[in-house]
Amino acid sequence: MKTEDLISQIKKKQSFLIVGLDTDLDKIPKHLLKEEDPIFAFNKAIIDATQDLCVGYKPNTAFYEAYGLKGWKALEKTINYINETYPEQFTIADAKRGDIGNTSTRYAKAFFEDLNFDSVTVAPYMGKDSVEPFLAFKDKHTIMLALTSNQGAFDFQTQTIDGQELYKHVLETSKSYENSDQLMYVVGATKAEYLTDIRAIIPEAFLLVPGVGAQGGSLREVCKYGITEDIGLLVNSSRGIIYNSQGEDFAIAARNVAQQMQSEMQEILVQNS
Ligand SMILES: O=c1ccn([C@@H]2O[C@H](COP(=O)(O)O)[C@@H](O)[C@H]2O)c(=O)[nH]1
Numbered sequence: 001m002k003t004e005d006l007i008s009q010i011k012k013k014q015s016f017l018i019v020g021l022d023t024d025l026d027k028i029p030k031h032l033l034k035e036e037d038p039i040f041a042f043n044k045a046i047i048d049a050t051q052d053l054c055v056g057y058k059p060n061t062a063f064y065e066a067y068g069l070k071g072w073k074a075l076e077k078t079i080n081y082i083n084e085t086y087p088e089q090f091t092i093a094d095a096k097r098g099d100i101g102n103t104s105t106r107y108a109k110a111f112f113e114d115l116n117f118d119s120v121t122v123a124p125y126m127g128k129d130s131v132e133p134f135l136a137f138k139d140k141h142t143i144m145l146a147l148t149s150n151q152g153a154f155d156f157q158t159q160t161i162d163g164q165e166l167y168k169h170v171l172e173t174s175k176s177y178e179n180s181d182q183l184m185y186v187v188g189a190t191k192a193e194y195l196t197d198i199r200a201i202i203p204e205a206f207l208l209v210p211g212v213g214a215q216g217g218s219l220r221e222v223c224k225y226g227i228t229e230d231i232g233l234l235v236n237s238s239r240g241i242i243y244n245s246q247g248e249d250f251a252i253a254a255r256n257v258a259q260q261m262q263s264e265m266q267e268i269l270v271q272n273s
Helices: 003-013 030-034 038-050 068-085 101-114 128-135 166-174 189-201 219-226 250-272
Strands: 017-020 056-058 090-097 119-122 141-147 183-187 207-209 233-237
Touching (some): 038 250, 068 090, 207 219
Parallel strands (some): 017 056, 017 233, 183 207, 207 233
């Protein structure tokens, strides 16, 4: 998907919500366990119930890999369902990959060609030659971890090297990568106060922002410091949306929370227009 198509979706739906599909068999409603593929049955119901309120879906691959072959099959069915039924949705494989170049190319092929995701999350730690193989894929997006939402982000990411925090080195350096216009960055909603500094380095790049909902980050604070003329934000919520009921009404319950988030986003977009 081209960035301009993503921006027009955001404007049309008045939403920059990404629904996280972190599907856990211990957390989904029990009545679904009798389905042939409970993971896909759950995802399909959540997608159908929320697709008009969000601009994308982010399955975290850990939740699928944990179930081996049947988990990977459910991931494949989920991405195929989204691409066939709601092709306007931006899809993110939250896989946090990155390796020597030769291996990164295989990861990129797996997510961009075989599964046909629009984007994949990538760890920056191995540097330029581990990230550029992802950027070689046209109209696909590589989402680099910059400043993550967890407490451990302070272990390395905010440490100062040559007078600058490591996450700032990541942002600055990545701008020189080939096809860097296809880069987006992960910044945790729990680190909203850092967004002014982040926007000084990457004023226009899209940010994937996890950490609202279950992790306690504030949508308003993220927007206050991070929003751009083209919005520039994709705010993800996973558990906060998908696990609101253990009953037959689980998809309606997910829709209700997604609707609240979309309404709040619409208010923010109107205020910023
Ligand atoms: O810094 C990061 C990077 C990725 N994540 C992932 O996003 C979702 C958040 O789930 P919630 O249930 O909304 O907390 C999950 O897949 C994480 O692995 C993140 O939280 N922070």
